[in-house]
Amino acid sequence: MTQKIHTYTASGDILSTTAGTFWDEVSKIIDTLSSSEVLRLDLRASTMVDSVGLNAVVKIIRAVSDLGSKVQILIASDYLKKLCAFTRLDEKAEIIGP
Amino acid sequence: MGLAKFIAKLPWLGAKKTTALLFDEAQVRSQLREATATLESVFGNLSENIIEIDSRTESLKNHCHTLLELAGGHNNGTTIxxxxxxxxxxxxxxxxxxxxxxxxxxxxxxxxxxxxxxxxxxxxxxxxxxxxxxxxxxxxxxxxxxxxxxxxxxxxxxxxxxxxxxxxxxxxxxxNIEKLTDAKSRISRAVDNFVQEHNNHTRQVKRHRNIISDTISSLNRQLSENSLQNTDLHYATEHFQSALEKLVIALQTEDIFRQRCQHIEDSLDNKPNHLSNLAWALLNSRKIDAAAREMREASKQVDESLKAILTQANELNDISVSMKQFKHMTASAxxxxxxxxxxxxxxxxxxxxxxxxxxxxxxxxxxxxxxxxxxxxxxxxxxxxxxxxxxxxxxxxxxxxxxxxxxxxxxxxxxxxxxxxxxxxxxxxxxxxxxxxxxxxxxxxxxxRKSSANLAGNLGEHDNSNTQNLHNLRNDTFNTLNHISETLNFVKNFLEKDRDKLDEFPLVASSLEGIAQSILEVSGISKLDATELALLEEEIVDELIEAEKTSHTSLNAHKETSLEVFDRNADDSEIVNTTGDVELF
Incomplete structure (x- = not known):
């Protein structure tokens, strides 16, 4: 059975200046998520994620995991790919790309 | 049978002994200069890049050290x-x-x-x-x-x-009865809520206490177990620098090769009287052949060094990203x-x-x-x-x-x-x-309510200097990782271009080998049978040994120079020199 995927598309980098809005907007999607569904964070427009941004992503993954759901993260930047491996975010969510 | 007697028995060979030189000296000189120029051009570029890469390597070492400190929570990280x-x-x-x-x-x-x-x-x-x-x-x-x-x-x-x-x-x-009943029900709910939340908060505080206590223990354990000197990243940095230093040594073959070519050129004007023209032709052919071999060897060594640096750069990159030895890496999710x-x-x-x-x-x-x-x-x-x-x-x-x-x-x-x-x-x-x-x-x-609001205000992300410091620490780690990654990409891009330039070396070596072969053919040596050739080889044995000695004198002098350079680098990096035994010839 195909899992229903809810997608949030970030318009740019996830930094301390944007992480609050990012969390607020994704939280609204999480509120509608059920356990068999997937949250997809499309970060292909992002080239940078700073510590506050990472904190927001970790909070999102935790909130989604608490619901029994899963998170996919789409990325296009090599740096983000490295960052996901370095921070071991790739052990907590499915990283797709680049 | 002596060589003179042997040559005397060969009418065509004997005849040639009295003729002029059996190869075109001018062409040999020109080819040798061309080969030296090609080598100088390629090695010159490589040397310039090496200087740039060397200065970046120093910064790379510092960044790797900083990454280890930041990821491991050393120094300032511990305090924060x-x-x-x-x-x-x-x-x-x-x-x-x-x-x-x-x-x-x-x-x-x-x-x-x-x-x-x-x-x-x-x-x-x-x-x-x-x-x-x-x-x-x-x-x-x-x-x-x-x-x-x-x-x-x-x-x-x-x-x-x-x-x-x-x-x-x-x-x-x-x-009143209605109001009291309602009030009683509200108070009862509030009391139940209090009891429930009291237990919930107690559990949460206990959990956070345990987690923080474990975190501090982990930090202390990490600080005591993961000495910065014993990490994969530290060794990878050393290996990277060591590979770079091998390249520096390999590059010094340029001087040796140039001297070898110069020696051949110089000797062209000083044919020993005791040598026949045929032996003189064979001697120069052999010397040029040796120079061609040296060039191929130099090319091979430089290529291997570049490959080693690229391998080490990739390894360093992978290790800096994985940081496997740090189970409680500060920057991880x-x-x-x-x-x-x-x-x-x-x-x-x-x-x-x-x-x-x-x-x-x-x-x-x-x-x-x-x-x-x-x-x-x-x-x-x-x-x-x-x-x-x-x-x-x-x-x-x-x-x-x-x-x-x-x-x-x-x-x-x-x-x-x-x-x-x-x-x-x-x-x-x-x-x-x-x-x-x-x-x-x-x-x-x-x-x-007042105290809660006050403490909540202190703990709020924007007003809390501690969370700011933690974020700064993690951002520093990310930036350092980025610096390492950029430096390694720079090195890789440079070296990959340099490796392409090495393709010119075999062409020059082939050209030299062509000259050596042409001397053999023009002089007729290529037509000699094995016995005749052996006799001719015997005639030039002493000259070849002398030529090798001259080259080795140069080589040893250069080895010393490279060791001095290496020692200087080793002093900086505390790396034990293991490359003194590198055979350049």
């Missing part, structure tokens, strides 16, 4: 992490203390609930006590009917007062910084929730506060009214005189009045106790 943990200690302690206060609050609210219950009970009792008034009103009217018009009106007034009082009691007490940030977030959540709990409790108690003061007024008014009515009835019955039933009714009214007064007095005491309890509750809630 410990300060953050300490900063969490105060709010956690406050929450634990406030949990005790909340226990008091919960007890007070339970008292409040009990008093509400008692007041409800008393209201019902008062209603019960006042019930006979309804019948007495009828009796009053019956008895009053037997009196004179003047006394009748007096008693009708009394009965009207009875009626008014009864209506008032009926209405207000019913309302479940590392020490994230744990502390989560704890700050958790504590902040508890305080915000406490504020909400306080507000809910205040909301639950607030109507009770106004209700009990209203109740007090009503109970007072009822008590005074009934006393007044009883007194009035007694006075009127005395005025009417003995023998009327009014006397009995007045006496009964007085009894009810007394009973109600007693109940009223009890209610007053309960109300007083209730007021004190509610005030105490309000005070505790107010204190708790």
């Amino acid at each position: 992490i410990l300060e953050a943990a300490q900063a969490l200690e105060d709010p956690m302690q406050y929450i634990e203390e406030s949990l005790d206060k909340r226990r008091d609050l919960k007890n007070l609210m339970s008292v409040c609930e009990k008093i509400t219950n008692t007041l409800l009970h008393r209201q019902n009792e008062m209603i019960e006590k006042l019930k006979p008034l309804k019948f007495m009103l009828v009796f009053y009217k019956i008895e009053a009917a037997n009196l004179t018009a003047e006394h009748q009106s007096t008693f009708i007034t009394v009965s009207d007062e009875f009626l008014r009082l009864h209506t008032m009691v009926d209405k207000t007490f019913r309302e 479940d590392g020490m910084i994230q744990i502390l940030l989560d704890s700050f977030d958790g504590m902040y959540g508890i305080f915000k929730h406490s504020e909400k709990l306080s507000s809910d409790a205040q909301e639950a108690v607030s109507p009770v506060k106004s209700l009990v003061s209203g109740l007090s007024v009503i109970v007072n008014r009822v008590s005074i009214n009934i006393q007044f009515i009883a007194l009035n009835a007694q006075v009127k019955s005395i005025q009417v005189g003995e023998g009327s039933g009014l006397e009995v009714l007045a006496a009964r009214t007085a009894e009810i009045s007394t009973e109600l007064k007693e109940l009223g007095d009890e209610t007053e005491k309960d109300i007083e106790k209730m007021q004190l309890t509610v005030e105490k509750i309000a005070q505790l809630i107010d204190e708790d």
